[in-house]
Structure formats: C-alpha cells, structure tokens
Amino acid sequence: MKRVSLTQYLVEEQRLHQNINAELRLLIEVVARACKRISYSVSKGALGEVLGSADTENIQGEVQKKLDVISNEILLEANEWGGHLAAMASEEMETIRQIPSRYPKGEFLLLFDPLDGSSNIDVNVSIGTIFSVLKAPEGMAEPTEQDFLQPGVQQVAAGYAVYGPQTMLVLTTGNGVQCFTLDREMGSWVLTQSDMQIPETTKEFAINMSNKRHWHAPVQRYVDEMLLGSTGPRGKDFNMRWIASMVADVHRILNRGGIFMYPADMRDPSQPGKLRLMYEANPMAMIVEQAGGAATDGVGRIMDIQPAKLHQRVPVFLGSKSEVELVTRYHAE
Numbered sequence: 001m002k003r004v005s006l007t008q009y010l011v012e013e014q015r016l017h018q019n020i021n022a023e024l025r026l027l028i029e030v031v032a033r034a035c036k037r038i039s040y041s042v043s044k045g046a047l048g049e050v051l052g053s054a055d056t057e058n059i060q061g062e063v064q065k066k067l068d069v070i071s072n073e074i075l076l077e078a079n080e081w082g083g084h085l086a087a088m089a090s091e092e093m094e095t096i097r098q099i100p101s102r103y104p105k106g107e108f109l110l111l112f113d114p115l116d117g118s119s120n121i122d123v124n125v126s127i128g129t130i131f132s133v134l135k136a137p138e139g140m141a142e143p144t145e146q147d148f149l150q151p152g153v154q155q156v157a158a159g160y161a162v163y164g165p166q167t168m169l170v171l172t173t174g175n176g177v178q179c180f181t182l183d184r185e186m187g188s189w190v191l192t193q194s195d196m197q198i199p200e201t202t203k204e205f206a207i208n209m210s211n212k213r214h215w216h217a218p219v220q221r222y223v224d225e226m227l228l229g230s231t232g233p234r235g236k237d238f239n240m241r242w243i244a245s246m247v248a249d250v251h252r253i254l255n256r257g258g259i260f261m262y263p264a265d266m267r268d269p270s271q272p273g274k275l276r277l278m279y280e281a282n283p284m285a286m287i288v289e290q291a292g293g294a295a296t297d298g299v300g301r302i303m304d305i306q307p308a309k310l311h312q313r314v315p316v317f318l319g320s321k322s323e324v325e326l327v328t329r330y331h332a333e
C-alpha cells in the first residue's frame with residue numbers, strides 16, 4: 001500500500017483544489033497533533049492516572065472527568081502559539097479563549113468538544129474529539145463570542161478523532177471525507193480511507209431507547225415502525241446500536257450506514273436535545289453531508305441553523321439520507 005500521510009494529503013489538497021490555504025493546512029496539523037497526544041493519554045488509562053472524575057463542573061453543569069480537562073488543556077495549549085487562530089471555544093469552557101497577545105494571530109476560529117463520550121472513559125469504550133473550523137470576520141482586533149455564532153454551512157473544515165481499537169482521524173475540508181489511521185510506531189497519520197460514502201440503504205438505527213417515554217410523537221412513530229420489522233410498514237428487520245459516544249456511533253454510520261438520533265423530548269423545553277450545535281452537531285453534519293448523508297434537527301438542515309448562543313443544544317437526526325428524510329417528514333406531518 002502506498003502510504004499517504006496527513007501532511008501529504010493536505011499539501012496535495014491545497015495544490016489541486018485550493019479549498020484550503022497554508023494557514024488552514026497548518027491549523028489542521030496542529031489539531032491532529034493534539035489528538036495524537038490525547039490518544040496517548042487515553043491509552044495509558046489508570047497507568048497515566050487519567051481515569052476518574054476531576055471533581056469540577058463545566059458550563060453545562062456536568063461533572064468533568066479528568067480526561068475532559070486534560071484533553072481541553074492539550075487542545076488549548078497546542079493551538080495557542082500556532083499562529084493560525086484568532087480564538088477558540090470549547091464545550092468545557094464558559095466563554096471563548098483569546099490567543100494571548102504574545103503569540104501571532106491567524107484568520108480562523110476553532111471550536112471543539114475535547115472529549116466526546118465521557119461516560120465511556122472509565123469503562124474502556126471508544127471515545128473521541130470533535131472539532132469545527134470557522135473563518136474569523138476580517139479586520140477585528142479581538143474576536144467576540146458573537147463572531148462564533150455562524151451557521152454550520154460556513155465551516156471551512158470539520159473532523160473528529162476516535163480513540164478506539166485504532167485511533168483514527170476523520171476529516172473534511174469541504175471536498176469529501178477522508179480517514180487517517182494513527183501509526184503509533186511512526187507517530188504519523190496515514191490515509192486509510194478516501195472519499196468515504198455513507199451507504200444509502202440501511203437496517204440499523206442508534207438512539208438511547210431508555211428515553212422512549214419522553215419522546216415526541218414523530219420519533220415514537222418512526223422508531224415503532226422500525227421495531228415492527230418485517231411485520232410492519234417498513235417490511236424489513238432493523239438492528240439497534242447505541243455506544244453513547246457520538247463519535248463512535250457516527251463512525252460506524254459512515255462505514256456501514258444507519259441513522260443516529262438524539263431528539264428533543266418532553267422533559268425540559270428549555271433543553272432541546274442533549275447535543276451541542278457548535279461542538280457536536282455542526283461538525284458531524286458537515287462530515288455526514290460530505291459523505292453523501294443528511295443531518296437535520298427534525299425540521300430543517302442542521303447546518304442552516306443560525307446559532308443564538310455558544311452552548312446551544314439541538315435535536316439531531318443524521319446518517320443515511322433516506323432515513324433522515326423519513327423521520328424529518330414525520331415531524332412535518
């Protein structure tokens with residue numbers, strides 16, 4: 001197999017398609033390097049004293065795990081001095097992080113969920129990092145939180161790292177989706193899947209079924225019809241998977257199709273769903289659309305949503321196009 005590294009891929013992408021410039025290319029490399037460091041920490045587990053709770057709470061009121069804090073620090077530190085960013089925002093921080101004045105500033109805004117699937121850390125199940133890159137408005141001295149509130153269609157790149165049996169980096173810069181596997185001996189990311197495409201037909205769905213009694217009618221209907229299998233209106237049996245790490249669930253769907261759902265439910269109307277628009281839904285929506293799938297909030301395209309606040313939550317339906325279209329249609333009926 002001819003080995004193509006992440007660096008070689010990005011250089012070629014810049015040369016052939018001009019969808020990225022040198023600054024974005026270097027920014028992606030810095031993020032990828034940070035993910036490599038996170039991967040090494042994850043794999044050390046108890047030996048690296050990275051497991052367990054940090055005994056602190058994040059802005060969402062969730063108890064932080066040690067790895068949430070460690071991963072956030074790794075990403076902040078790696079990106080601060082790179083010179084490619086104007087500012088950063090993280091799921092784990094209340095407000096945005098400016099680039100210290102001693103470092104050069106760049107033209108991009110970076111947003112991340114440093115550690116996705118926190119509940120899986122201590123039980124050795126796949127977890128990940130999700131990131132999104134936006135362009136900073138031109139000519140500002142210091143970006144404000146308002147500058148981050150851009151719809152997902154304006155993302156210039158998005159990706160995730162999944163820390164599973166293998167560590168992989170899945171990336172889009174708006175020209176398809178590529179997957180790189182971390183070669184631990186060489187310390188490099190090697191291209192292992194080009195132009196990933198989500199299979200169109202599927203028999204698999206992912207949702208946390210324990211919330212069933214709280215769902216709204218369209219989601220009840222859609223899931224009930226799948227559960228009826230070959231005896232119901234769908235005329236075929238479905239399988240269910242729920243890893244509770246969005247990264248791992250989306251990675252499976254990119255590879256073998258399916259639909260991932262985290263709907264809003266009837267419990268707390270002020271919390272429309274669990275997932276965060278800026279750190280989880282938008283970057284995953286860009287990846288899924290670039291791989292031929294679809295991503296909606298049940299009403300419209302996720303990437304068209306005009307964010308109102310940094311830590312906004314949204315319902316998420318993403319994956320194989322026909323399934324996402326069906327559940328979205330049920331919301332309209």
Ligand SMILES: O=P(O)(O)OC[C@H]1O[C@](O)(COP(=O)(O)O)[C@@H](O)[C@@H]1O
Pocket residue numbers: 091113115116117118119208244245246247262274
């Ligand atoms: O425990 P639940 O409600 O099934 O939620 C699982 C979902 O929560 C998340 O873990 C949220 O991510 P964080 O770990 O970054 O908070 C998603 O990855 C996942 O899809």
Ligand SMILES: [Mg+2]
Pocket residue numbers: 113115116117246280
């Ligand atoms: Mg998450």
Ligand SMILES: [Mg+2]
Pocket residue numbers: 068091113114115116117118
């Ligand atoms: Mg997280």
